[in-house]
Amino acid sequence: MKTIKIILFLLFVINCSYSQEKKQNDTIKIEINSNTKTIYLLGGIASVITKEDLAFGKKYNIQFHDFGCVAPTNFKEYEEKNVWVFEFLNKTFGKQWQKEIKPSVLGFDKWKKK
Template sequence: MKKFIVIFTLFTFSFGISQNKKTSKEKPLIVLNQKIISYSQFEQINPNLVDSISVLKDKKAIDKYGEKGENGVIEVYTKKPIFQPIMKTKTIYLLGGIAASITKEDMEFAKKYGFIFHNFGCIAPVDFEKYETKNAQVFDWLNETYGTDWQKEMKSSAFGFEKWKMKE
């Protein structure tokens, strides 16, 4: 009889837990320094620069962010408000030429802005969109930090540069 009671208790306890579990395939909204960002941008955050993280659920998330917050919100605040030190990557990805090469202009750009070019040559990577997204983050930061002057020095073969300029 004791075995039955123990098994019955465990069964009802585990059944009760599974009934209360909220499962959602939707991901929460990610907000960095009060700006909504994508998960790929979230993955680029240097954890050493995070000052605080807040999690908003249910009514609080919806009140603050509307429908976008219905799956919860993760708010991340960094120690420094600028985007550059948050990014792990210091690379701008290019597609151009038969052979990958580095020019004098590339070296000058790297020295001036702190980013290097990675040239894939004439073979585009399979996950092209991933590199476009990374480049867009760099372009946004360069625009915030240096205005639009850097755009004259940017190679048009940088992944997503022309597309990024159109949204500007």
């Protein structure tokens, strides 16, 4: 009886994790296809979004999301979302935007080195 409960529990856990991963990938696709793209930032107690960031956002139709002092648990997912936005900006605006964005944006340094 215990083994049956354990097997059912494991099947439930595996199914939940697969469903969550699929939802995350679907979320990335939805965000990439939306009109306004979001770049995610790791901040601190005070907001790290500056006037220059807001001007950049207006120029390239980008919005910024600052996590504040609480980093997300799925850090990699937000890096991946930012990479999609970087690729979109490259295809749409060329490389000029790279000189204007702050280098501390989540995942930008890794992406630029590739």
